[in-house]
Amino acid sequence: MNKIIDLNIQEKVYKSKKSQLSILNNFKLEVYAGEKISIVGESGVGKTTLLNILGLLDVNYNGTYTLFGSLTDDLNASQLAQWRNQKIGFILQESALINSLTIEDNIKLPLLYAKSGEKYKSEDFENITNAIGIKSILKKKPLECSTGEKSRAVFARGVIMKPQLILCDEPTASLDVDNKERIVSLLFKMNQDFNTTIITATHDLEVANRHEKVIHLERRA
Ligand SMILES: Nc1ncnc2c1ncn2[C@@H]1O[C@H](COP(=O)(O)OP(=O)(O)OP(=O)(O)O)[C@@H](O)[C@H]1O
Numbered sequence: 621m622n623k624i625i626d627l628n629i630q631e632k633v634y635k636s637k638k639s640q641l642s643i644l645n646n647f648k649l650e651v652y653a654g655e656k657i658s659i660v661g662e663s664g665v666g667k668t669t670l671l672n673i674l675g676l677l678d679v680n681y682n683g684t685y686t687l688f689g690s691l692t693d694d695l696n697a698s699q700l701a702q703w704r705n706q707k708i709g710f711i712l713q714e715s716a717l718i719n720s721l722t723i724e725d726n727i728k729l730p731l732l733y734a735k736s737g738e739k740y741k742s743e744d745f746e747n748i749t750n751a752i753g754i755k756s757i758l759k760k761k762p763l764e765c766s767t768g769e770k771s772r773a774v775f776a777r778g779v780i781m782k783p784q785l786i787l788c789d790e791p792t793a794s795l796d797v798d799n800k801e802r803i804v805s806l807l808f809k810m811n812q813d814f815n816t817t818i819i820t821a822t823h824d825l826e827v828a829n830r831h832e833k834v835i836h837l838e839r840r841a
């Protein structure tokens with residue numbers, strides 16, 4: 621089995637002028653290619669922080685992280701950026717769409733950053749936007765869309781590069797039952813078709829339990 625993630629966090633500290641918060645104490649995570657893992661735990665426990673670390677968005681913590689066989693400390697800024705663009709798909713709580721671009725251009729944005737679009741096929745765009753029911757909003761701008769429509773666009777942008785690893789933060793939070801099902805089905809289909817590794821933070825236990833492994837984050841003193 622191909623281990624793609626080996627993370628050992630001693631602690632992550634958030635410091636402000638008056639206080640200091642230490643979370644993810646002695647947290648360890650090993651993930652193998654193609655696994656589907658969910659992360660649950662009360663609000664504030666550190667799920668989003670963990671996804672940011674896993675996605676190389678936050679490198680400011682005590683610990684070691686081996687991703688795709690490389691110690692992340694050894695990667696330079698351009699390698700980190702390339703991996704974030706090509707190997708990792710982000711469907712994060714804070715992912716914002718660019719308001720001046722259409723939904724279609726927002727979804728295709730990662731392709732612009734990629735040096736070569738070799739992995740990309742226009743049928744992927746068709747298939748993804750069809751599967752999650754957003755064909756009718758492709759020419760709209762984000763401000764003309766509902767919250768659920770925007771979250772589906774964020775989802776499409778996160779998977780368009782067919783990344784090896786998809787990190788999802790509450791991907792179904794603002795969706796009705798049917799659209800939630802579309803998102804989860806597409807996510808799991810990518811897992812099946814491309815052996816994509818999926819890590820999903822969620823408060824929705826029904827969604828969490830559909831992953832192979834559920835990790836419960838707990839606050840430790
Ligand atoms: N940039 C920051 N500066 C200071 N503290 C922060 C920062 N980001 C997060 N925190 C704190 O770290 C803790 C973990 O936050 P995080 O967003 O990871 O929680 P979460 O488990 O994702 O919560 P939720 O379920 O509400 O999304 C919280 O107590 C939060 O207040």
Ligand SMILES: [Mg+2]
Nearest residue numbers: 667668713789
């Ligand atoms: Mg969060």
